[in-house]
Amino acid sequence: MKCWYCEEDARACCTFCGRFVCKDHYKPMSSFLAIYVGANNTPKALAVANVIWCGECEPQPEPIAMPELY
Ligand SMILES: [Zn+2]
Structure with missing residues (x-):
């Protein structure tokens, strides 16, 4: 598989x-x-730092409402 940006x-x-x-x-x-x-009803997250990101896609910082599913 080649890189999304170059032929390497x-x-x-x-x-x-x-x-x-x-x-x-x-x-x-x-x-x-x-x-x-x-x-104590505290929201917690298991996070991972330094995962691979292509820099092209746009992970969203907030959940997206999808009321049309109901
Ligand atoms: Zn990506």
Whole structure:
């Protein structure tokens, strides 16, 4: 598989969208594995730093309402 940006062999796949990128074109990003409500009704998240991000896709910072599903 080739890099999304150049013709170099890809080294990784974007965590968010699946595009392949080489070592020169990846960007680090944080991601969540899970979010849950813990003790004392406190929301908690299991996060991972420095996951592979292609820099092209746009992970959204807020949930998107989808009322048409109901
Ligand atoms: Zn991506």
